[in-house]
Amino acid sequence: MKKRRAYDYAKYGYIFSIPFVLAWLIFQLYPILYTLVLGFSGLKGAGNSDWWGAMLWSEPFKNFITVLHNKSFKNAFLNTLLIWGLNFTPQIMLALLITAWFTNRRSKIKGQGFYKVMFYMPNIITQATVAMLFAQLFLYPKGVINDLFISLHIFKDGPVDMLLSKNVTRGVVIFIQTWMWYGYTAIVLISGVLGISPELFEAAEVDGANQWQTFFKVTIPSIKTMLLFTLVTSLIGGLNMFDIPKLFRDGGPDSATTTTSLYIYNKAFQGGYLYGEASAASMIMFAIIVFLSSLVFYLLRDKDEVELRRLIRKQEKEYKRKAKMSRMM
Amino acid sequence: MSNSNLQLTMDGREKGNVGNIILKVIIYILCTFLAILSILPFWMMFVNATRSTTQIQATAVSFLPSKYLFSNIGILTSKNMFRPLVGFFNSFIVAAGATTLAVYFSSLTAYAQVVYEWKFKNAFFSFIMAVMMLPGQLTLIGFLQMCYKFNLTNNLIMLILPAIAAPSMVFFMRQYLVPSLPIEIVHSARIDGAREFYIFNRIVLPIMKPAIATQAIFSFVGSWNNLFTPMVLISSPKRYTMPMMVSLLRADIYKTEFGSIYAGLTLTVLPLIIVYLLLSKYIVAGVALGSVKG
Amino acid sequence: MKKFMACALSTCMVAATLVGCEKTPAVNTGDGGNNGDGDNKPAVSEPKDKTIELWAFTDEVPKMVEKYQAANPDFDWKVNVTIKGTGDGYQDALDQALMNNQVDMFAAEAAFVLKYAQGDMAKFAGAYEDLGIDVAGKTAAAEIAPYTIEIGTRPSDGKLVGLGYQATGGAFIYRRSVAKATWGDDDPAFVKEKIGGGSGSWDKYWDAAEELKAKGYGICSGDGDMWHAIENSSDKGWIVDDKLYIDPKREAFFDVSKKLKDNGYHNDTQDWTDAWYADMKGTSEKDVLGFFGPAWLINYVIKPQAESEDAVTATDWAVTESPIGFFWGGTWVMASQAAIDNGKGEAIAKLIEYITLDDSEAGLQYAWANGTFDGSGVGDCVASGTVMAKSKSAPDLLAGQNMFDYFIPANASANGKNLTQYDEKINNIFRDQVRQYTAGNKSKEEAIEEFKTQVNEQLGIAID
Numbered sequence A: 001m002k003k004r005r006a007y008d009y010a011k012y013g014y015i016f017s018i019p020f021v022l023a024w025l026i027f028q029l030y031p032i033l034y035t036l037v038l039g040f041s042g043l044k045g046a047g048n049s050d051w052w053g054a055m056l057w058s059e060p061f062k063n064f065i066t067v068l069h070n071k072s073f074k075n076a077f078l079n080t081l082l083i084w085g086l087n088f089t090p091q092i093m094l095a096l097l098i099t100a101w102f103t104n105r106r107s108k109i110k111g112q113g114f115y116k117v118m119f120y121m122p123n124i125i126t127q128a129t130v131a132m133l134f135a136q137l138f139l140y141p142k143g144v145i146n147d148l149f150i151s152l153h154i155f156k157d158g159p160v161d162m163l164l165s166k167n168v169t170r171g172v173v174i175f176i177q178t179w180m181w182y183g184y185t186a187i188v189l190i191s192g193v194l195g196i197s198p199e200l201f202e203a204a205e206v207d208g209a210n211q212w213q214t215f216f217k218v219t220i221p222s223i224k225t226m227l228l229f230t231l232v233t234s235l236i237g238g239l240n241m242f243d244i245p246k247l248f249r250d251g252g253p254d255s256a257t258t259t260t261s262l263y264i265y266n267k268a269f270q271g272g273y274l275y276g277e278a279s280a281a282s283m284i285m286f287a288i289i290v291f292l293s294s295l296v297f298y299l300l301r302d303k304d305e306v307e308l309r310r311l312i313r314k315q316e317k318e319y320k321r322k323a324k325m326s327r328m329m
Numbered sequence B: 001m002s003n004s005n006l007q008l009t010m011d012g013r014e015k016g017n018v019g020n021i022i023l024k025v026i027i028y029i030l031c032t033f034l035a036i037l038s039i040l041p042f043w044m045m046f047v048n049a050t051r052s053t054t055q056i057q058a059t060a061v062s063f064l065p066s067k068y069l070f071s072n073i074g075i076l077t078s079k080n081m082f083r084p085l086v087g088f089f090n091s092f093i094v095a096a097g098a099t100t101l102a103v104y105f106s107s108l109t110a111y112a113q114v115v116y117e118w119k120f121k122n123a124f125f126s127f128i129m130a131v132m133m134l135p136g137q138l139t140l141i142g143f144l145q146m147c148y149k150f151n152l153t154n155n156l157i158m159l160i161l162p163a164i165a166a167p168s169m170v171f172f173m174r175q176y177l178v179p180s181l182p183i184e185i186v187h188s189a190r191i192d193g194a195r196e197f198y199i200f201n202r203i204v205l206p207i208m209k210p211a212i213a214t215q216a217i218f219s220f221v222g223s224w225n226n227l228f229t230p231m232v233l234i235s236s237p238k239r240y241t242m243p244m245m246v247s248l249l250r251a252d253i254y255k256t257e258f259g260s261i262y263a264g265l266t267l268t269v270l271p272l273i274i275v276y277l278l279l280s281k282y283i284v285a286g287v288a289l290g291s292v293k294g
Numbered sequence C: 001m002k003k004f005m006a007c008a009l010s011t012c013m014v015a016a017t018l019v020g021c022e023k024t025p026a027v028n029t030g031d032g033g034n035n036g037d038g039d040n041k042p043a044v045s046e047p048k049d050k051t052i053e054l055w056a057f058t059d060e061v062p063k064m065v066e067k068y069q070a071a072n073p074d075f076d077w078k079v080n081v082t083i084k085g086t087g088d089g090y091q092d093a094l095d096q097a098l099m100n101n102q103v104d105m106f107a108a109e110a111a112f113v114l115k116y117a118q119g120d121m122a123k124f125a126g127a128y129e130d131l132g133i134d135v136a137g138k139t140a141a142a143e144i145a146p147y148t149i150e151i152g153t154r155p156s157d158g159k160l161v162g163l164g165y166q167a168t169g170g171a172f173i174y175r176r177s178v179a180k181a182t183w184g185d186d187d188p189a190f191v192k193e194k195i196g197g198g199s200g201s202w203d204k205y206w207d208a209a210e211e212l213k214a215k216g217y218g219i220c221s222g223d224g225d226m227w228h229a230i231e232n233s234s235d236k237g238w239i240v241d242d243k244l245y246i247d248p249k250r251e252a253f254f255d256v257s258k259k260l261k262d263n264g265y266h267n268d269t270q271d272w273t274d275a276w277y278a279d280m281k282g283t284s285e286k287d288v289l290g291f292f293g294p295a296w297l298i299n300y301v302i303k304p305q306a307e308s309e310d311a312v313t314a315t316d317w318a319v320t321e322s323p324i325g326f327f328w329g330g331t332w333v334m335a336s337q338a339a340i341d342n343g344k345g346e347a348i349a350k351l352i353e354y355i356t357l358d359d360s361e362a363g364l365q366y367a368w369a370n371g372t373f374d375g376s377g378v379g380d381c382v383a384s385g386t387v388m389a390k391s392k393s394a395p396d397l398l399a400g401q402n403m404f405d406y407f408i409p410a411n412a413s414a415n416g417k418n419l420t421q422y423d424e425k426i427n428n429i430f431r432d433q434v435r436q437y438t439a440g441n442k443s444k445e446e447a448i449e450e451f452k453t454q455v456n457e458q459l460g461i462a463i464d
Helices: A002-038 A062-069 A071-103 A112-124 A127-137 A144-151 A166-194 A198-206 A211-222 A224-239 A243-249 A260-269 A275-328 B002-049 B053-058 B069-078 B084-115 B121-133 B136-149 B157-164 B167-180 B183-191 B196-207 B209-225 B228-233 B242-249 B258-285 B289-293 C002-027 C032-040 C060-071 C090-099 C113-117 C120-124 C135-142 C146-152 C176-183 C188-195 C203-214 C223-233 C253-262 C274-281 C295-306 C337-341 C345-357 C364-369 C385-389 C404-413 C423-438 C444-459
Strands: C051-056 C078-083 C105-109 C162-164 C171-175 C218-220 C288-293 C317-320 C331-336
Touching: A002 A275, A002 B084, A002 B121, A002 B136, A002 B157, A002 B196, A062 A071, A062 A275, A071 A112, A071 A166, A071 A211, A071 A224, A071 A260, A071 B002, A071 C444, A112 A166, A112 B002, A112 B209, A112 B258, A127 A144, A127 A166, A127 A243, A127 B002, A127 B242, A127 B258, A166 A211, A166 A224, A166 A243, A166 B002, A166 B167, A166 B209, A198 A211, A211 A224, A224 A275, A224 B121, A224 B167, A243 A260, A260 A275, A260 B136, A275 B121, A275 B136, B002 B258, B053 B258, B069 B258, B084 B121, B084 B157, B084 B167, B084 B196, B084 B209, B084 B242, B084 B258, B121 B167, B136 B228, B136 C090, B157 B209, B157 B228, B167 B209, B183 B196, B196 B209, B209 B242, B209 B258, B228 B242, B228 C090, B242 B258, C051 C060, C051 C090, C051 C345, C060 C078, C060 C331, C060 C345, C060 C364, C090 C120, C105 C113, C105 C345, C113 C120, C113 C146, C113 C162, C113 C331, C120 C337, C135 C345, C135 C385, C146 C162, C146 C331, C162 C345, C171 C176, C171 C188, C171 C295, C171 C404, C176 C188, C176 C203, C176 C288, C176 C317, C188 C203, C188 C317, C203 C218, C223 C253, C223 C288, C223 C423, C253 C423, C274 C288, C274 C295, C288 C295, C295 C317, C317 C404, C331 C337, C331 C345, C337 C345, C345 C364, C364 C385, C385 C404, C423 C444
Parallel strands: C051 C078, C051 C105, C218 C288
Antiparallel strands: C105 C331, C162 C331, C171 C288, C171 C317
């Protein structure tokens, strides 16, 4: 009887997943298969689609070897990791801090709604506009930052073309990324906290936990699934970073902000039309992303689950205690 | 027991008061600073939209509006290419359509992940995760080819329907549902004789409101701002989306009309801000799950 | 996958043909005799719709077509216009549309025209003679500048596939007041002598730069201004025998750029930025003598700047010969092979002839050269030498100087043979490295090495 019911409901698991699968099959499968095949062909040149004739039968992995030996691929990969790592760290710390402050039940920050709305604002504006605005700020020889630094006597010998420096440009890209995404991350985390049952906090208060204890012992563990979401999506987004580096300095100066996505795009669409190599590079990136994400899952998942189970047990205990108390009263 | 509790809170208050105030001041200062940082570019953009090209070239940044807004918009529309209403209409259809589909079907897919036990559940979840990790540049060539081959260019549908399969949103919804959907609710609804679709539409969707609101905003904004796909798919000016209109501003004919460029940018962002502020009440109020749970 | 689709498609086509065969006799009962002919190539004899798909990256060419339609009411073709900026995926979308036979006529800019006329996409271009244009006769009669034809000729069959309406030979455009303050004379012939105009070397130019510097002036705005002259003056292009080749004249740009910067001969601006415009208006702290550019730079860039409220250069300009001849920019008008196959050739030929080859006073080029096309009153250089000979452009900006005196010879000396379809990207990589060298971030050898690596890895071009 019990088994049969479970089987009945399982049907809905499939039914509810059908739209997703269908949409995916129609709109994504062909492009993906196409790229997959291209990776093993030497297809190049705009307007060329005869991949069959270009298949690399004798050395199918030629494109992969070429890409892995490209100095520019290594450079792009390191850039990507660097830019992602340096923007994710401040971003998540800022977001956690905001989450801690805003969900703190005792110090009730006023105007939270206003602040949240403001923090997410940078994400609303089209990335093209953001890139344009920042490029405007750093104009040389006459620009806002230059004027400012000269008037503050930081630049003593006249204006400096700051964006010729690799590290300054990387820094600006990192700043833009952090600035654009910390609000998003904070909102995701806060919405996670709002999903936590209030009883959990009440229980913690009853137990006499202070604010920081509550945050680290109750809030963080409860939003672990959300943290995992943030980490994984940010990792994926970060390794696919394209818009800002492309629109801000087109990957320059001297390839300092060329990310792997930009590298792939340049190979495929910017003059050379090396479709085969670009597809191979995409697949290499895909493999790297899968590997890193799996690593994150592996590192976080078990503990996560254990923690959850512990919490649920704790919660149940609280329930029982409460119930007992109410009965006593 | 109540005695010791009281002791503790009093203790906390003694020490906490000063510390709390300092902390609060720090929080307010930092949050205000971040808020200013967030709207500064918007303000600059708006101010520049009201300044003449000459003023902008003299000093790129000013905080005081000038009086050229209407003449800038006049230049903008006089060139006969920048039509904000057309762009607004198309973008709205795309963003609203894609967001609705994405939010609904992602919730549905996530619900299937959380509530039902089925054979390929875990495999399917891994599949979703894998799909999410595919680099976008990778599939672009193939997607483009497909659209041209089947004559689906210049069709807004191609910007809307693919949103049904939004893996990262499914992931988010799942992550949200796992700790916050009490399975007992589903069980008791079944006992009351509710059908599965009814349970999802009437009971689960409301529970997911905060998640849906945030994801809807993200999705709407993302869809509204998407430039790359429409750029290569849409060629008929009648189907131009708002970012494509803005992109026109960078074209040669506007090259030196800085005031108009900013006016155009402002026009694009404005509807988005309005939609955002309307939806943001969910973010702001944060319809806490607990209240629904009651 | 593709095979499967091909199968499916061919099945559909077979089915369609069958249906078509059944229907044709029924519909065409009247002229059964022509049936065989019609079945073989029905599309060529009669276009199925009288629509021309026109693609462009600005509204310039579409406006010309509109003008033609207005002047020729009996031209009963509808023109569907698609405009995409060069930064908005124009090439990506155009490539796809060409591959799928969805474009009939299109415009290509100098920066990427080689790809469509001579490179990867040339196979999709329709030859002018196949449109029904008398190429040899018309180009000779209109005296089209040789470099325009060189660029528009497809190497695989030697056929002409594209022509421009502008001529973009470049000259040196300078400020009279700066010349007068430095040398006491602002006459174009005098300034030409001072900067070594037409000498083919930069020696005198550097002497002039030194003299200007002594008076507190720069000679040009940024190194980008000189780049176009240097790029186009090289003997060979970036690729020789399928390998990357760095022409010594282009390599010398490293030193040119460094020399300009180290000696403070310029304002270190970049093209199309505020600071560059400021030098046109004369509002920078240090005034500069001039700019390298074609006639369009005067009409569409310098003029609006010089005439803006805060500018002080409204009538301060003159044109003289550049030390080295070059051209910069321009738009080529092309047709697709698909258009010819679909029987649209004749109609497109009319439009293309009107835009690129008509040397009559009723034609577009005459209007363009005399500033009556858009009513601006400023003439631009056009492709036809015949038209140029009977036109004049002496705007107030040049204080009455007829700029064609210097631009006509410039158009003749421009070189269309040292270009490749990769130039746009290679130039970007090259100039990025030059900037790194000039800024002192790396040595010349390192910069050249990095340049080679990037060209090789990004474009798949072999290097030594």
